[in-house]
Amino acid sequence: MPDAPGLELIRGEIERDRPGAVLATSFDRGQAALIVDPVQVIDVLTWLRDTPGQRYRFLSSLHVADYLPAEPRFGVHYELLNRDRVERIRVKAMLADPEGDALPEIDSCVELFPTADFQEREAFDFFGVVFVGHPDLTRILLPEDYVGWPQRRDFPVGGEPVTFTYNERNYG
Amino acid sequence: MEVERRTLAAKQRSARDMLRGDLEGEDLDRYVEERVVTTTFEKMLNLARSNSIFPLTFGLACCAIEAPISIVTARYDLARFGAEALRASPRQADLIILSGRVSIKMAPVVRRLYDQMLEPKWAISMGACSSSGGMFSNYAVVQGADKFMPIDLHVPGCPPRPEAVMYGFTKLQRKIQGNPDQGWRQRYNAAGTEEWARGGPASTPSPEAAEAYLAARELSLA
DSSP: OOOHHHHHHHHHHHHHHSTTOEEEEEEETTEEEEEEOGGGHHHHHHHHHHSTTTOOOEEEEEEEEEOTTSSSOEEEEEEEEETTTTEEEEEEEEEOOOSTTOOOEEEOOTTTOTTHHHHHHHHHHHHOOEEETOTTOOOSSSOTTOOSOTTSTTSOOOSOOOOOGGGHHHHO | OOOOOOOHHHHHHHHHHHHHTOOOHHHHHHHHHHHOOOOOHHHHHHHHHHTSOOBBOOOOSTHHIIIIIGGGSTTTOGGGGTOOOOBSSTTTOSEEEEESOOBTTTHHHHHHHHHHSOSSOEEEEEHHHHHHOTTOOSTTBOSOGGGTSOOSEEEOSSSOOHHHHHHHHHHHHHHHTTOOOOTHHHHTTOTTOOOOTTTOTTOOOOHHHHHHHHHHHHHHHO
C-alpha cells in the first residue's frame, strides 16, 4: 500500500502523462485511493498496470457501491494489487445516475484484466451499471428474466411484512 | 370369539403341533385367531409405504448438513424408520426434504424435481427459511416454499436438530398411514381455534381451508 506521499507522487506522474485523469485522492485508514474521471478510467488502469515501478498487474476486485443520496451516485471501485511488493491501490470512478430509464455507463476493462469479466457482469446484475465493450454483459446471479437492480439503495427490500407486537395495528 | 392370553411356551407348543399337522378343531381356530390380523388393503399398503420411504438426495443450504447428511449417519440412522436408501434421482424418490432457503432462481428447479417424482410423493419443508423465508426477508428468497409446491410437513428450527427432523419424519409416517397427528390442538381439545394469517385475527378461512380444518377436527375428536 503506498503511503500518503507515495499516493501523491503517483497522482503527479499520472497527471504528467494523462492530464485531468485523476480528480482527487483519498488516503483513509491506511488505504490509498485515486478518484478518477470515468471517461479516462481505462487510461489510468493501463498506466498503473504497465508503467515500470508501478506494475499493479492484478485486479483483486471490481465492485460497485451506491452512495445515494450523494452525487454522483455510483462508485465503480477497482482494487489493484502488486504481488511483488504486496501493495494495493484503489481506483474509484464516480458515475452520475442518468435521467429516466437510462443506465450509467463506463468502459469495460476486460481487455486489461480478463478476471473482470464475471465481476462486471455481477456489478451489472445488481446495480445496472453498463460496462461498454464487455463481451457478454448479461445477468450472472439473478434469474435472467429478473426486472430491476436489487442492490441499489432505492430498490425495495422485498420479502413480506411480519406481524410483531409493535406493528400489529398496521396489519390487523 | 374371545382369545385368551397364553404363555409364550404354550404358543410355541401349538406352533410345533401346527407344523406337524396335529392341530385340529378348536385348537386350530385359536391358533389362527392368535396369529392372523385382518385389515383393509388400503391400510396394509399405507403401512408398507410409510415404512419404505426413499428420500431424495437433495440439499439446498445449511440445513442440508442436518437433514440428508446427518440423519443417515450411524449416530442418528434414519434406517431405523425404513428410509435409509437415499435416491439420487427424483424419479426413484418419494420424499423431498427442502433443506434450506429456496431462492427465486432455485424455485423452478425445485418445482421441477417435485414434478418429476412419481406419485405417491411427499415433501417436508425443513427449517425456518424454506417454511417462511426465515431471516431472508428480501428480494432473492421465496417467502415460504408452499408458494410454489405442496408441503406435507413443516419442521421448525434454524436449523432443526437431526432428532427434530426424524421426529417430523415419524409424524409424516403417521400421516401416510392415514392417522395424522393433530398436535397440541388435539391434546388441549382446541380444534377450531386456528388464526388466519391472511386477513388478520377477525378474518375467516378460505372455503378449502375451512373444509380441511373441519375434516381435521372430526379426526381429532374421533
